[in-house]
Amino acid sequence: MSKQDNLEIKRVAGVAAAAEVQDGMVIGLGTGSTAHYAILRIGERVREEGLSVVGVPTSYQSAMRARAAGIRVVDLADVDAIDLTIDGADQVDAAFNLIKGGGAAHTREKCVAAASKRIITVVDPSKLSEQLNVPVPVEVVPYAATLIARQVEALGGVPVLREGVKKDGPVITDNGNFVFDCDFGTIADPAGVEAQLNALPGVLTCGIFTEFAEKICVLVGESSGCRTLT
């Protein structure tokens, strides 16, 4: 599939998710290319339908995109709860466990997910897998990075420090930290690996999301339209 076709499929999923937004809602705004299309469409609806919503961004990226789209942005601290979050994922398994963090935003994405009543996960079909098997992003305090890399190896993972496109230094998250992409092969026990990673001193958040399956609905963009998995 061409990059353009893949983007069109992501757009289909993002636009379908934006149709679920109702007047008066507090919306969690995800990070990444698929969530971006939802943000654009919500902004259009604000302008065209006079929809009144506030958005809680999961990153500086989504905050900037939301403001540019005309969505009023507030901080997580300003809301009691989030009615609906629309966010992407790097992988979704059959039980709706997720791997997130391809955009290094998984810490804030997990906070927003925890505060959300409903989550729409917007993906293209390549993100669906029976079991999780892509590398797990782990946000770490730089001070503890070397120690954590050894501990991830002891848990059976292969950690790779994420670098910027020029490969001249680590990616720095919105929280001022590093990210290791940790390859565990196929993950038979996602909740167990999530708990082990989160327990390492210096780990802020790992990108395995196992606690939200009950409130997740997955919208899969396809060339023929959008498929809903519940």
Ligand code: 5RP
């Ligand atoms: C950012 C994320 C994104 O949701 C994930 O990487 C998917 O991105 P995209 O929609 O661009 O494929 O977790 O931290």
